[in-house]
């Protein structure tokens with residue numbers, strides 16, 4: 337008997353043994369009824385979500401030295417170039433985040449990272465890149481949907497300028513022990529316009545422009561949106577704490 341045939345025979349035998357023995361197992365043994373999942377009325381905004389921006393005001397946000405300075409108009413907010421990024425007042429750990437964003441018309445003469453750049457920083461440290469990556473090449477681990485300078489997106493699902501993009505982000509925060517030592521890294525899954533671009537990606541540390549990422553201990557922390565000097569807009573931002 338050759339090896340393949342032997343393995344096939346073994347597989348059939350194993351299957352039939354399981355099929356036989358499974359009949360004697362009470363199916364109730366593998367059913368559990370407690371706890372009962374909470375009822376959540378689904379979208380567009382799930383009933384248990386915290387709305388961080390509904391298009392009317394920046395009350396849930398703060399600037400680096402006071403009120404969030406970005407502009408709000410027509411149901412969306414836009415970066416105020418040069419006035420720095422904004423952070424949520426509330427701190428978050430594990431979460432599901434929904435955020436919509438839009439790049440304006442292409443800026444003539446600009447390319448790569450300079451073509452309408454912003455960013456969603458999870459816990460203020462880990463950037464999911466926001467960039468007009470529609471027909472705009474840059475380093476792959478710096479395009480839209482990347483974990484900046486760490487993990488390129490699986491595909492480029494970018495819509496053309498002036499069209500709204502969605503990010504649905506599932507994030508697991510890193511864990512540190514009492515001494516501040518890293519116990520487990522952060523993980524992120526990202527859907528860009530419903531298309532998977534990060535699949536349970538292990539984050540290697542804070543996302544930085546120069547050098548290698550590293551971890552520094554922290555607790556729950558705000559979501560930060562970047563001012564990279566470009567008129568990128570955001571709307572419909574909500575989060576579910578996990």
Ligand code: MG
Nearest residue numbers: 453454455466
């Ligand atoms: Mg950026």
